[in-house]
Amino acid sequence: MKVALFDSDGVLTLPEEVFSVVYARSHGLDPEPFEEFFRNDWKPIVTGQVDLKEAIAANPKLWQWNGTIDDLLDYWFKTEDVRNEELIQLIRKAKAQGVACYLATEQEKYRGNYMREVMFKDLFNKCYVTAELGVSKTEPEFFQAIINDLEPQHPGIEPKDILFFDDSQSKVDTACSVGIDGRLYVGVEQVQTALGV
Numbered sequence: 001m002k003v004a005l006f007d008s009d010g011v012l013t014l015p016e017e018v019f020s021v022v023y024a025r026s027h028g029l030d031p032e033p034f035e036e037f038f039r040n041d042w043k044p045i046v047t048g049q050v051d052l053k054e055a056i057a058a059n060p061k062l063w064q065w066n067g068t069i070d071d072l073l074d075y076w077f078k079t080e081d082v083r084n085e086e087l088i089q090l091i092r093k094a095k096a097q098g099v100a101c102y103l104a105t106e107q108e109k110y111r112g113n114y115m116r117e118v119m120f121k122d123l124f125n126k127c128y129v130t131a132e133l134g135v136s137k138t139e140p141e142f143f144q145a146i147i148n149d150l151e152p153q154h155p156g157i158e159p160k161d162i163l164f165f166d167d168s169q170s171k172v173d174t175a176c177s178v179g180i181d182g183r184l185y186v187g188v189e190q191v192q193t194a195l196g197v
Contacts, residue, residue, distance in 0.1 A: 002094075002098070002099045002100070002161075002163070002195060002196075003099070003100045003101075003102070003150060003154060003157060003161060003162045003163065004094070004099055004100070004101050004102070004162070004163040004164070004165070004191075004194075004195060005101075005102045005103075005104040005128075005146065005162060005163065005164040005165070005175075005180075006087075006091070006101065006102070006103055006104065006124075006164075006165050007104060007105060007137075007164075007165060007166035007167060007168070007171070007185065008103060008105040008107070008115060009080070009105075009167075010166075010167030010168070010185070011084065011087070011165055011166060011167055011185045012083065012084050012087060012088065012103070012119075012120070013080060013081070013082055013083055013084065013119070014082050014083075014084050015079070015080045015082040016082075018080075019076050019079050019080050020034035020035070020037075020038060021034075022079055023076075023079075027064060029064060033062050034062065037059065037062060041055060043136060045108045045131070046106050046107060046108050046130050046131055046136060047130055047131060047134055047135055047136055048108075048109060048130070048131035048132065048133075048134050049134075051109075052073070052108045052109070052110055053069045053070075053073070053110070056069050056072065057069060073110055073111075076111075077110075077111055077114045077118075080111075081118075081119055083119065084188075086188045087188050087191065088120075088123065090188055090191060090192055090195075090197065091123060091124075092123070093197050094195050094197045095125075097197050099195055099197065100125050100153075100154065101123070101124050101125060102124050102125055102126050102127070102128060102146070102150075103115065103116075103120060103123075103124045103126075103127040103128060103129075104128045104137070104142075104143075104146060104164065104166075105127070105128070105129055105130070105137075106130045106136060106137045106171075107129050107130060107131060108131045109129065109131040109132065112127065112129035112130075112131055112132065113129075115127065115129075116129075125153075126149075128142075128145075128146050128149075130142060133145050137166075137168075137171045137174065138170055138171060138174055139174065140174055140177050140178050142174070143164075143174060143175045143177075143178045143180055144178050146162075147159050147162070147178065147179075147180070150162065158179070159178055159179030159180050159181075160179055160180070160181055161181075162180045162181060163180075163181050163183065163194055163195070164180050164181065164182045164183065165183050165185040165190075165191060165194075166182065166183075166184070166185060167184070167185045169184055172184050
């Protein structure tokens, strides 16, 4: 049985710009403080150590948002909800032909849940989110946790039997370091050929 893992941003979603750039421009704000926030404060958020809502509430001067934090997150998630429909249709086809497909994404818990419940509802066998596993995708422990979870579901599976598509070479390299067949994503045809569907 074939097993495939898919990254989200840059693979399953294709927004032209990241939310912080869109947000800063639309609110007449300097983008540099947002870049600093994501550079310095983001890793603890996407690994589940810090709650995103609390991080936003602690930085009112940065966000300058007048509504509720839930409204801000709703705006954020919808802005970046630009789906790669061609790839999604291919995944549906692959699943119909017996390929087990999983999401492997670096997200904080709220957007991770939005992907599970809204963007990719019923698309994947399971969603693996860094905030829920407690490690980032640049750490081998993230992929080892996935391997450990997949083994009981697919008896006899070995890491080399798991395909992984990501648009970040460093994350592909991390997956490869634990034996997963990591591929730098270049397009839908590449995935179709790799899965043989």
